[in-house]
Amino acid sequence: MNGKEFRVMVVDLASGKGRLEVLPGRDLVIGGSGLAALLYRQYGKPDLSWDDPQQPLIFAIGPLTGLFPLMSKTVCSFKSNYHGEYTESHAGGRSALALAFAGFDALVLVGRAPRLSSLLVASRSLELREVSFLKGLDCDAAGKLLRTTYPGGSGHRSILRIGPAGELGSAMACITVDTYRHFGRMGGGAAMGAKNLKAIVIHGDSALDLPEGKAYARLYQELYGKVTSTEMMRKYHNLGTAANLQALNDISSLPWNNLQRTSDAAIATISGERFADAALLRNGACGGCPVGCIHIGFFREKMADNRYHFHQVAYDYEPIFAVGTMLGVTDVFDVLRIIEAVEKVGLDVMSAGVALAWATEASERGLISDRETLTPLRFGDAAAYRQAAWQLGSGASPFYRLLGQGTLRAAAQYGGADFACVLGQEMAGYATGELFFAAQTLGFRHSHLDTGAYGYDQKNSQRDVDRAVDFLIDDEPGRALLTSMVACLFARAVYDNETLARCLEAVGHGELAATLPETAERIRRLRWLVRASTGFAPQNFSIPKRFFTVSTWKGAVDAGYLDAIKEEYGRRIVALIAAGANEWR
Amino acid sequence: MCGNARLSRRKSFAKGPPHYLPGRGSATTTIDIMKQLSTPRLDQCIGCHSCALACARLVHKKGSWHCAGIRIRSAGGLSTGFTASRCLSCDPPPCAAVCPTGALTPRRGGGVVVRKGSCIRCGACVAACPVDGIATDHFGDIYICIHCGLCVPFCPQNCLEMVDGDAAGEVR
Numbered sequence: 001m002n003g004k005e006f007r008v009m010v011v012d013l014a015s016g017k018g019r020l021e022v023l024p025g026r027d028l029v030i031g032g033s034g035l036a037a038l039l040y041r042q043y044g045k046p047d048l049s050w051d052d053p054q055q056p057l058i059f060a061i062g063p064l065t066g067l068f069p070l071m072s073k074t075v076c077s078f079k080s081n082y083h084g085e086y087t088e089s090h091a092g093g094r095s096a097l098a099l100a101f102a103g104f105d106a107l108v109l110v111g112r113a114p115r116l117s118s119l120l121v122a123s124r125s126l127e128l129r130e131v132s133f134l135k136g137l138d139c140d141a142a143g144k145l146l147r148t149t150y151p152g153g154s155g156h157r158s159i160l161r162i163g164p165a166g167e168l169g170s171a172m173a174c175i176t177v178d179t180y181r182h183f184g185r186m187g188g189g190a191a192m193g194a195k196n197l198k199a200i201v202i203h204g205d206s207a208l209d210l211p212e213g214k215a216y217a218r219l220y221q222e223l224y225g226k227v228t229s230t231e232m233m234r235k236y237h238n239l240g241t242a243a244n245l246q247a248l249n250d251i252s253s254l255p256w257n258n259l260q261r262t263s264d265a266a267i268a269t270i271s272g273e274r275f276a277d278a279a280l281l282r283n284g285a286c287g288g289c290p291v292g293c294i295h296i297g298f299f300r301e302k303m304a305d306n307r308y309h310f311h312q313v314a315y316d317y318e319p320i321f322a323v324g325t326m327l328g329v330t331d332v333f334d335v336l337r338i339i340e341a342v343e344k345v346g347l348d349v350m351s352a353g354v355a356l357a358w359a360t361e362a363s364e365r366g367l368i369s370d371r372e373t374l375t376p377l378r379f380g381d382a383a384a385y386r387q388a389a390w391q392l393g394s395g396a397s398p399f400y401r402l403l404g405q406g407t408l409r410a411a412a413q414y415g416g417a418d419f420a421c422v423l424g425q426e427m428a429g430y431a432t433g434e435l436f437f438a439a440q441t442l443g444f445r446h447s448h449l450d451t452g453a454y455g456y457d458q459k460n461s462q463r464d465v466d467r468a469v470d471f472l473i474d475d476e477p478g479r480a481l482l483t484s485m486v487a488c489l490f491a492r493a494v495y496d497n498e499t500l501a502r503c504l505e506a507v508g509h510g511e512l513a514a515t516l517p518e519t520a521e522r523i524r525r526l527r528w529l530v531r532a533s534t535g536f537a538p539q540n541f542s543i544p545k546r547f548f549t550v551s552t553w554k555g556a557v558d559a560g561y562l563d564a565i566k567e568e569y570g571r572r573i574v575a576l577i578a579a580g581a582n583e584w585r
Numbered sequence: 586m587c588g589n590a591r592l593s594r595r596k597s598f599a600k601g602p603p604h605y606l607p608g609r610g611s612a613t614t615t616i617d618i619m620k621q622l623s624t625p626r627l628d629q630c631i632g633c634h635s636c637a638l639a640c641a642r643l644v645h646k647k648g649s650w651h652c653a654g655i656r657i658r659s660a661g662g663l664s665t666g667f668t669a670s671r672c673l674s675c676d677p678p679p680c681a682a683v684c685p686t687g688a689l690t691p692r693r694g695g696g697v698v699v700r701k702g703s704c705i706r707c708g709a710c711v712a713a714c715p716v717d718g719i720a721t722d723h724f725g726d727i728y729i730c731i732h733c734g735l736c737v738p739f740c741p742q743n744c745l746e747m748v749d750g751d752a753a754g755e756v757r
Contacts, residue, residue: 066638067648097634101649124723155632155658155667156651206723207641208648217643224635228741285633287650290741292631 006035006105009121010043013195014053014111016128027511027519031062032486033088034523035106036077037530040086041584043108046533050079051169051194053112059099060106062485063509064500065288066097066208068220069227070491072286074099075483076183078191082171082406082425085534087186088445088527092286092488093178094204098158101204113196116167120150123206134198138344139163139176142199150201157203158287163346165393166193170404172351172426173393176343180284180294180314184348185425185447216506223503226494228290236293236490237283241317242272244429245325251458251553253432256325257379258357259421259546262431266330270320279332281312286488293490299333299340313340321429322353323389326421327360328379341386345393347404354426356388358407362416372399372414408544418545432457433554435468437547438566442538442573444476444527449489451475461554463561469568473576477520484523525580532577538570619694620747621674622655622732629742630667632657639739645728652722654730655745672696672718672730674750680710680719680729689729694750696732 004026011018029038036058043056057078064071074095080087099107103123113128116135120127131149134142142161150157158178165173166189173189174182183189192200210216227233235243248254249267256264268274275297284294300310313336323329323338342352360377362368370376374397375387395401403410407426411417421427423437424446430436436453443450451472460468478497479489485503487495495503501513512519528536543566548559640653650656655671674695681689681697688703689710706725720728734747 069635097650101651154660155634155656204649205651206649207652210642210646210648220642224739283631285631287632287634288638290633290635290739292633292741294631 006031007103008039008106008108009104009126010108010110011119011121011126011128012111013109013113013117013119013128013197016113018126026063026509027515029523029526030481030484030512030519031065031105032060032073032075032484033077033480033527034484034519035062036060036075036088037086037523037526039106039108040077040530041526041533043110044079044086044530044534046079046086046530046535050081050084050191053195054110055079055191055194057109057188057191057195057197058106059095059108060486061096061099062105062487063507063512064485064487064503066100067210067216067507068503069224070289070291070488070494071485072096072288073483073486073488074177074183075486076175076188078188079534080171080186080188081169081190081194082187083540085536086531088483089175089183089185089188090483090486091175091177091181091183092289093181094156094158094287095160095177095181095202096486097287098156098202098204100208101156101206102202103206107200107202109195109197112194116196116198118146118149118199118201119197120201120203122153122203125203131198136164136167139346140179140344143176143179146199146201153203153205156205157201159199159201160192161199162189162192162197163344163393165346165395165404166190167198167346168393168395168401168404169193170347170393170395170401171406172347172355172404174343174346174348176346180296181286182343182348185351185445189346211506211508219502219506223494223499224290227491232493233291233490237291239272239276240293240295240315242275242295242315242320244272244317245320246271246273248430248432249325251432253430253454253458253552254325255321255421255427255429255431257328258326258354258361258419259427259431259550260361262550262552264325267325269330270324270332270335272317275315275320275332279315279336284314289488291490297332297336299336311336311340313337313343315339318429319349319353322350322426323356323385324353326353326357326429327382327385329382329385330380331382334382338382338385338389341389342393345390347389347393350428351426352389352392354421355403355407355410356385356392358411358416358420359388359403361419362411362414365416367415368399372397374400420544421546422544423547424541428454430454430457431550431552433552434463434557434562434565435460435472437543437557437562438569439472441541441543441566442569444531450479457552457554463558465561465564465568468565469572472569473572477517477524480524480527481516481520484520522583525576526584528573528577529580529584532580536577538566538573619750620732620734621695621750622671622730622734622736623746623748624669624671624744625746625748626742626744627667627669630657630669630744631742632659632667633741635739635741636669636736636745639736640728640730643735644731644733651720652726652728653720653736654728655736656720669744670717670720672714672732673716674732675715676750679713679715683709683713685709692732697729699729699731
């Protein structure tokens with residue numbers, strides 16, 4: 001771990017045997033996103049189906065993981081069943097430090113376990129264990145049993161697991177990490193389920209050697225001071241990202257009721273302040289991050305008389321948008337109840353909420369009925385959405401099984417594609433304007449974090465296609481660099497290139513520090529090249545009509561401008577892929 | 586967040602590691618020797634492991650959350666909060682009593698002074714500690730709090746504090 005070469009544990013789940021591979025390439029791809037793409041090139045089967053046992057499920061960290069504050073994320077990559085192409089999903093929790101302190105830069109899982117299994121990975125242990133007793137269990141119950149099944153190591157291990165949605169192969173299935181974090185998007189849970197793998201326990205039971213001298217410790221202290229003693233990160237541990245609710249509603253960019261509107265007076269009952277005042281129980285942190293951005297809320301349920309039980313649920317802006325405003329649910333405790341239901345069944349909350357919003361409007365329009373949804377869906381009916389969440393994740397009807405493959409798949413059969421809020425995948429909560437709509441549609445992960453498009457939309461009202469697309473193209477490499485280290489993207493204001501270079505030098509990677517801009521570009525192109533090898537083309541993705549009807553602070557969406565941005569951005573991505581092919585031939 | 590409190594404590598430890606750290610010869614008394622690490626506000630812990638990482642980094646020169654004198658554990662899953670495994674400054678310390686080589690000797694005010702060079706990695710101290718306060722790695726090296734306080738300014742939640750021995754309110 002953390003040497004000039006990558007230490008990669010490759011596990012064949014069919015046999016339960018692993019082998020330690022020592023691979024070159026640190027100077028080319030750094031780690032994290034770059035390493036994951038490199039490993040897919042080595043172990044992936046671009047031409048085979050997403051669920052072919054040979055397909056790898058990859059977890060990768062970077063050279064700064066665990067060595068500096070907020071270097072606390074893991075990159076998971078796989079061939080997605082959502083779009084049949086290569087993708088990444090990122091999560092924190094304790095996964096990154098556990099993998100680092102187990103002594104590995106990456107974990108690559110190939111093959112398919114004969115029976116439902118769990119995998120233990122530690123510095124001196126590798127064990128595949130049959131866990132048929134966990135079949136069908138929700139993520140919460142599975143987590144509790146896994147802690148019993150694997151005694152010891154509390155606090156120094158990460159427990160990744162899937163719920164029924166992952167076992168079923170839903171394209172919205174997530175991998176839950178340490179209860180409150182998730183590899184959420186693009187069906188990572190299905191990729192794990194296809195391998196008959198219910199859980200992965202990573203025990204960070206070893207240690208990294210540190211460089212001699214005091215320079216490293218001094219730099220750590222300097223950065224620690226920046227992230228804890230300045231205003232730089234206050235947003236994230238104060239109200240958290242939930243603060244975005246009011247801000248986006250104020251500029252008519254918050255999706256309500258399946259994006260039928262972008263602002264609503266009901267925001268007062270569901271703002272970040274309201275969540276903090278009424279339902280915030282405590283904060284939590286990923287391992288190695290002193291910011292503590294995880295906001296854990298609570299709700300309680302009354303059984304009878306004065307007998308209650310209480311539940312703890314993590315919240316953020318995105319889940320609140322998806323199962324709150326998008327579904328017309330405006331009570332903070334109801335939002336938490338729905339989030340919990342979605343997470344227990346093992347679905348990504350953003351995807352599930354947006355899918356159920358479409359299903360609700362489709363119900364209103366008579367395209368589907370209770371026969372499909374089983375539970376009548378109406379905007380604002382929180383109890384119905386709690387039931388529907390479980391039905392969607394567990395595939396309780398043919399309709400829900402189809403919807404779980406993606407909203408547009410369901411719309412293709414039942415109609416309603418025009419109002420499906422899908423931008424490459426179910427939309428993130430930023431109805432900020434044309435650039436974001438095009439950027440998420442064609443973004444590498446179809447994530448709002450691929451580029452800063454939603455920020456650009458909020459600051460720029462002019463309609464200059466080249467300038468807007470230049471922004472996307474210029475913004476991406478820096479993010480690819482951070483996700484190769486692997487930093488939390490909340491820390492992007494702290495870790496500029498100069499700081500990253502100092503960090504790399506301090507831990508013995510001076511050779512990487514000298515070439516960051518070129519390496520960032522190389523990683524960006526490699527990621528796109530790998531995705532292209534699995535079938536990506538810009539024309540695979542279109543923007544539903546609903547997005548052309550949106551009004552933001554800039555006024556009505558300009559259809560011509562949106563189309564032009566998407567076309568130009570697609571053209572530029574194709575050029576990146578061609579350059580990557582030339583570079584990695 | 587108690588930024589000012591953190592800053593003031595950081596200043597108080599800005600002089601760097603005490604010279605009685607493991608591997609640096611025998612302990613000689615400083616004015617801090619009677620101070621003890623305590624965790625009076627552990628209910629504020631967010632589980633970031635910054636304290637353990639600081640101990641491993643600054644005292645033991647390792648990148649680890651395990652090879653440290655203070656180790657954060659979840660108390661039965663993340664939903665139930667955190668505990669800190671560490672030396673509670675027993676006086677007399679049972680770990681020193683079973684140490685066959687004098688690597689651990691009673692520290693004035695409770696806890697132990699560690700002479701790492703004398704440790705033969707027998708693990709007797711680990712078994713003798715009643716509170717799981719001593720960690721051991723795969724090589725048998727032990728990790729025990731020496732009450733130096735270097736972890737304290739790295740807690741973002743103000744959970745930790747150096748206190749006089751008779752004010753700790755813990756094992757005596």
